[in-house]
Amino acid sequence: MNVNILMSNQFFRDHCSYSFVYPIIKSINLINDKGIKIKFIYNLNKNSFDCDTLIIDSRFVGGSVCNAKYIDFLNKYKSKKNKIIFSDTADNSGQLKIDYLNLADSYWKGQVLKNKNEYMSVHYGGRLFTNYYNQKFSIKDKDEIYSQPVTKSKLLKKIKLSWNMGLADHGMFAHIKQKLFSFFRFNNLISNTASYKKPNNERIQNISCRIGVNYARKSVQFQREKISKILVKFLETKKVGRLKYLNEIKNSKFVVSPFGWGELCPRDFETFLYGAVLIKPEMETINTWPNWYIPNKTYIPFLWDLSNFETLLDNITKNYNNLKEIAVNAQNKYLYFTIGNKSEEFFVNRFIKLIKI
Structure with a gap:
């Protein structure tokens, strides 16, 4: 099986992306031995789909300004033989990228709400705990944001628990390495x-x-x-x-x-x-x-x-x-x-x- 992982070529500057890819790189030889061939790619183009599975790091697609461009491209060139996995590498359990949840075959997250039905609700600040502080203590942000709710319950099945930042190195010299x-x-x-x-x-x-x-x-x-x-x-x-x-x-x-x-x-x-x-x-x-x-x-x-x-x-x-x-x-x-x-x-x-x- 050939797996392409689409990331920023500066992924090592982002703690969330770096933590996501860390155990993959660490275990790359064993992954290869299991018949999975990993290729890291840093640009989205037609060649990105020369694989069985394309994993997209959410940090690559960035904010909403870029989303439409990437969504259109993925919809245009994705074939039935490609499996698309969107890996939401944010370090919180909320605020899904709904466009990619709709598009992808699977939506990974390192921490997932136990009650997935919560994703069908709007949360102040994009997180369950920020919503809690808003409701209980009337805490308000200067620039208010709300999570975009999932509107179809069948989409919740796509949300899969991947792995968290704990698998990266957190020792004394981790930042130097x-x-x-x-x-x-x-x-x-x-x-x-x-x-x-x-x-x-x-x-x-x-x-x-x-x-x-x-x-x-x-x-x-x-x-x-x-x-x-x-x-x-x-x-x-x-x-x-x-x-x-x-x-x-x-x-x-x-x-x-x-x-x-x-x-x-x-x-x-x-x-x-x-x-x-x-x-x-x-x-x-x-x-x-x-x-x-x-x-x-x-x-x-x-x-x-x-x-x-x-x-x-x-x-x-x-x-x-x-x-x-x-x-x-x-x-x-x-x-x-x-x-x-x-x-x-x-x-x-x-x-x-x-x-x-």
């Missing part, structure tokens, strides 16, 4: 770090939460701003350099990781890697793969309205010895899927299953 890859394109730079720190009682700081709070949309900013205002009573939350930031995680018992533009955040995986207990808004509304987010098993959730946040902080800091096992579980799971003996095999099996659905 990414930069080197941008210059040299050596596939051996695509490898997950085997350097990690186990949870232990020697951690000198209770909580770490280094976050930005200035976002163009208040509906995204609201949660982070509220968390920061609560935490500032106990610790410094301003962003710092990467080395200091990661060293702080290594020496912290707990890490608070709020939503940003999406529900998932690189901080989640840095927390797993360096052995702190992840504290995060409830993730029960989404499915993602691998499923890193098992309440009170791999992370400790708090309510979206933060009504239990301060009480939670007080309780966890008094009970680290009892909660440390959560960090152990999360780290074991993270290492299992990134550097475990069968980690590539697990990914390749999922990849092949997805392209054949």
